Amino acid sequence: PRIGSEMLKGGSPPSLLARDSRCRRHLCKSSPALETQYGRCHASWRLTLTYRVLRAILTLWLKLTNWSKGQKVPRAFTEAERETIRERLIAAGRGLFSRYGLKKTTVEEIARRAGVAKGTFYLFFPSKEALYAEVLLREAPQMMRKLIAESFAATDDVREAIVRYLKGLVKLIETNELVKDLVSDPYTQSLLLEALDLPELQSSSPKLFSPLLDVIAKAQKDGKIVEGDPLEIAQMFGVIKVLPLYKDQIPPEQYPRLVDRLAQVIADGLTCPAKINPGLDLAMDFSREKETA
Numbered sequence: 001p002r003i004g005s006e007m008l009k010g011g012s013p014p015s016l017l018a019r020d021s022r023c024r025r026h027l028c029k030s031s032p033a034l035e036t037q038y039g040r041c042h043a044s045w046r047l048t049l050t051y052r053v054l055r056a057i058l059t060l061w062l063k064l065t066n067w068s069k070g071q072k073v074p075r076a077f078t079e080a081e082r083e084t085i086r087e088r089l090i091a092a093g094r095g096l097f098s099r100y101g102l103k104k105t106t107v108e109e110i111a112r113r114a115g116v117a118k119g120t121f122y123l124f125f126p127s128k129e130a131l132y133a134e135v136l137l138r139e140a141p142q143m144m145r146k147l148i149a150e151s152f153a154a155t156d157d158v159r160e161a162i163v164r165y166l167k168g169l170v171k172l173i174e175t176n177e178l179v180k181d182l183v184s185d186p187y188t189q190s191l192l193l194e195a196l197d198l199p200e201l202q203s204s205s206p207k208l209f210s211p212l213l214d215v216i217a218k219a220q221k222d223g224k225i226v227e228g229d230p231l232e233i234a235q236m237f238g239v240i241k242v243l244p245l246y247k248d249q250i251p252p253e254q255y256p257r258l259v260d261r262l263a264q265v266i267a268d269g270l271t272c273p274a275k276i277n278p279g280l281d282l283a284m285d286f287s288r289e290k291e292t293a
Contacts (some may be wrong), residue, residue, distance in 0.1 A: 088116070092136075093134075173244045213231060
């Protein structure tokens with residue numbers, strides 16, 4: 001009874017009573033209140049022990065996975081350090097994605113090339129697809145400038161410039177793994193859509209296409225490209241991407257001719273004055289034929 005009353009007052013820890021099961025059973029039978037109090041204390045003690053064990057396991061796991069080379073547990077990164085590490089990860093991802101594509105590149109390889117632990121990677125990007133999207137958004141304007149330099153900047157003939165641009169786009173898709181995966185692999189496309197913020201992407205589209213939009217707007221001002229939204233016209237250039245997508249299903253000797261023909265059709269449709277308002281022209285022709293009949 002003395003021990004029970006002390007325990008009820010908080011004077012004795014339940015672990016002492018747990019060492020003698022016979023004493024515990026006797027006390028619990030003699031006092032229902034003591035049994036309830038003992039159950040609560042014992043449950044709290046077990047919860048505390050479980051928490052300490054889990055914390056020790058987690059600490060050991062972090063040391064073995066991220067800091068196995070004898071490094072100390074990292075402190076919080078400063079803003080400058082975060083920016084530096086982020087740029088290193090983007091540079092590493094750009095090199096690996098351009099060479100091996102998204103599927104064959106792993107987070108471990110990216111982290112190793114960037115000189116950081118794998119766990120550090122996830123502090124900056126939730127997945128390799130998110131990093132791929134960031135790299136692609138950064139590389140798109142540069143790729144576009146290169147295509148423009150080889151087309152619109154190389155000739156004053158706008159129609160010929162469009163043909164060169166479209167052929168260069170096909171070549172880029174076929175040779176650059178960074179773009180090839182995106183165009184030819186539906187799985188990569190679905191992963192990228194999940195990683196991208198679509199509203200943000202739509203709002204940033206004019207910025208991404210700005211080099212091409214400037215060229216199109218200038219040609220429209222000179223009367224060399226049909227009127228319309230420059231962004232929509234730029235997106236029409238993407239129609240030719242369907243050919244590399246089905247290249248394996250097209251006879252090899254026929255494929256280059258299809259690329260050349262489709263590029264010319266798109267260029268004709270965007271530069272021929274008769275195509276500016278084809279619906280009106282067709283209606284007038286039909287009216288004349290009806291009157292003649």
